[in-house]
Amino acid sequence: MRYIGLLVLLISFAADALAQGGGVLRGRVFDAETHQPIPNAQVGVANNRIGTSTNEDGRFALNIPATYAQEKLTVALIGYRPYSQALPPLPGPELRIELRLAPASLSEVQVTASVVGIVREAVARIPQNYPVRPTRLTGFYRESDHDEVGQARYLVEGLLAVFKVTYQRRTDAGDVQIQQSRKMDLRPNKELVHIDWAGGPFIPHMGDFVHVRSQFIDPSHFRDYDYRLAPGSSYAGRPVYVITFAPKPGNQRADFEGRMYIDQDTYTFLGAEWRYTPAGLRHSPNAADSRALRVSYQPYAGRWHLKSVWWQTKFRHPVWGDINYFGEFLTTAIDTAQAPPPTYMERAQYEDVFLRNTVGYDSAFWRGQTTLLPPEAPQKSLLDQRRQQLADSLFRPKPATDSTAAVKKEGWLGQLFDRFHFWSAVGTWPLAVPTASLAVAYAPAGYGFRMQATNEVAAQSLTVLYRIGYQVDITRKLAVRMATQRLYRQFGDDGWDGWEAGLSYQHNLNPRRRPIYARAGLGYTRQTVGRSLGTFENPDDGLRVVGKHLGADKLSVQIQSVTSAVQPTVGLGLELRHLIELTADLGYLLPLSTRSQLQVSEESRFSLFRSTAAIPLPAADVSLRVNDQPTTTVPWQQQHWLLSIGVMFRMR
The missing domain is CATH 2.60.40.1120 (Carboxypeptidase-like, regulatory domain)
Known part of the structure; x- marks a missing residue:
């Protein structure tokens, strides 16, 4: 009720x-x-x-x-x-x-070369029967979803402009412009899970089996299917060959089964209806228990154009139970005047259609x-x-x-999804690394643990940095950024050894076309640069290092520097798709402090219970020599400029 x-x-x-x-x-x-x-x-x-x-x-x-x-x-x-x-x-x-x-006049017969020949001829005549110039279809789209008891979860409807390239080109892609839209969320608990309502309006492209050259009309897959003439000789008032198709016995490569309607005079595909086989459902990137489509074409200006697409997908969600998706597209107007396709800002994209439509x-x-x-x-x-x-x-x-x-x-959770971004980047960490020989000895007074190690540091002009991070928008242009970072090459042995937090600002320099963002930021970063000295036996289960108990049987030791710095950045961002942005940033490190340490960590215990202690240098029980000269600092030196290139993903 x-x-x-x-x-x-x-x-x-x-x-x-x-x-x-x-x-x-x-x-x-x-x-x-x-x-x-x-x-x-x-x-x-x-x-x-x-x-x-x-x-x-x-x-x-x-x-x-x-x-x-x-x-x-x-x-x-x-x-x-x-x-x-x-x-x-x-x-x-x-x-x-x-x-x-429709009246039936043809008896069902066994598979014959002539039946496959009908399909081959229809495929060969696609350039003669379908548009060879770009066309625009205007049509109505509807999508809904029902739960296991038949209650609607949501409804979306829209008037679409669908831009088709020549049918001589095999494709399931194309531009879609949403000219009118409305959506309604009918769930009682709207704030718990947001609905993307994404992808359906692209069904006029993805469901157009002639344009796609779907598997059942693809000559390279004819050997996977049984083709038969079925009862029936009329479709949309025209004489047709009704041809059923299904996987050959034991074949796991055939993804579909159904029937198609081919005009007897022109060998035009007038329509088809099919469903996914179990193998097809396994091959599909989206989980489903069943998936079915029905497609028809109509004549206009001497060529055949997409008339309608109907699709239905059912599956049992592990959390939400039975789900029944339904959608349809119906062409209401055809334009063959080669109207220009929509601009980047006007055309819809798979991830955000019906979610951010600019038309009121x-x-x-x-x-x-x-x-x-x-x-x-x-x-x-x-x-x-x-x-x-x-x-x-x-x-x-x-x-x-x-x-x-x-x-x-859509409630607090929906608003959070709107503001949340994930990003990753690779770059260079500014580090001057000369060739050096390290010799380190550590013998804590009063304990049985002893270590001596030597290590060769190779000259290095480029230190690779990898970051993964998150961003939450405060306003339309200002955001909070957080990231962890890791160094590679000879300093990449200690996992995620740095982090960054700060503010980011961006402004769109190209608001009428594909967005290009000017970026600026200010952050605080802390980065550890370390060289492993190896793993050593620990005979003393009561060992304490700078107040921490390290009683494991094996201890790993690393010599390292820890730099804390303020990092202003400038950069550019280019939107590749509505939810994906390519970024390039140039930063300058203003070090606040850099200190050298000897880090001792437990190795033989379960990872959740391992302890780590860092001994600041100089220390009375630590001896560090670089190129046979006693010192209290590591040989590599922190520099200033760093460059990174990355990709940012918006949640929706």
Whole structure:
């Protein structure tokens, strides 16, 4: 019951018929033979300038503007005859529509070279049947997710501009621009886990099996599949070859099984429906228990273009239980005039779509678009104007604070994800290292432990530094940074031997295109530079070094310097993708102190219980000689300039 109010708000985007001058068209689609409801049938008016699909009960609802009153209603689904009728007077009773199966005239036969030959010919004719110039598709997208009891977790809908390159080029990538969008989180505990709502709008590219040359139409994989002619000879009113495909017995390379529809006259792929095999689910980078797609194409200007993509993914999450993702894209307009693709700032990217859309919510637009049907109980409230107004206010985002977008508040955890960044970098640590011979002796008074060691230090002009760190934004431009760092080459034996903390500031120098950031920072850093002298037996389990008990059987010893410094930095950042930034920083170390130490650590104990002691030099029981000369300092010297290049990842 908790969702009924929200669902009513959700579906009430069908406009008040009197206010719009049109009316709400409601209907239900059935199989003419079984009389069972048909879900996911495509419903369109005026050549799909507005459209939707049926829900699990076969129902649909569309707001019909008065200008479309003389247009036709069409209903289509793969495997059924297309249905068409004139729009009835509105408002009116719910329509009952029955779809009939396409006539079957071809008997199923065994695999033959001729069946594979049909597929080969269709692949060979892709350059003749599909666009060879870039095109732009405008279409409607919807995505939702339901839990194990059928309750919706979220809904996102959008009007997309999809930019396609030539079909002569095999690709599953392309640009997408979100022209309108709305999203609604229906979970009661929104602050616990944020929802990314990412990736779905790219399904017009990833699901376009002809453009992708999916495995089942890829000649290099024909040997993995059985192809058969199946009953049926008509699709979208055209004579077709209905060809089923499935893995050959025992084959683990075939990822899909399903059927495709190939025009008998032109050998055009008109559509296909398929699901992933167990092997395909294992090969897929995203976990799922089942995944299915359905794709169709339509003719325009002498070529065939993507018409619709439907997809569904189900899996059992170890924490959240059964999850059922559903999405669809329906083309409503085709532009072959080679319109320029969107700029970097305009186009969506996989990680952040529907999350940071710069287009504000337009209630007037959504009143004329598709809607989900409510449960039976609240259907009477469909035209309630008050609920419409409440829904508009619910979806309308707050004004954005900058050019990135207006993002709906999601609680403290969601805000933290927005502000959190992870970064890593490699660079050079400023260190002057001459060739030197070390000789160290340590014999603490009153104990049985003794060590003597020699070590050769090689001349080194470049010391490699690796950092990993985290950043939390305080404001849009100012952030707190923290990092651990490690030296390599002859000073890389002691793990993460340094750290840094400070503030970072960046300003976008290129706000209208791909962002280029000017960066400045100020931090405090502490870095240990050490050379291992080896591991020694400890006969004294009561040994204490500078007040610390070191009773392990084996002790490791290292001679080291520890530098504390203030570090101002300047640099540049280039955004590679919305969530990934390439950085380059130049820093200058202002040492506050540098001290030499002899570090003694337990080795033979469990790591969580090991103790370490650092003996400051000079010390009465420590002897250090460099090139046979007594000294109290290590031979390497701290310098000032350091350069680092890294990558920063935003959480979302």
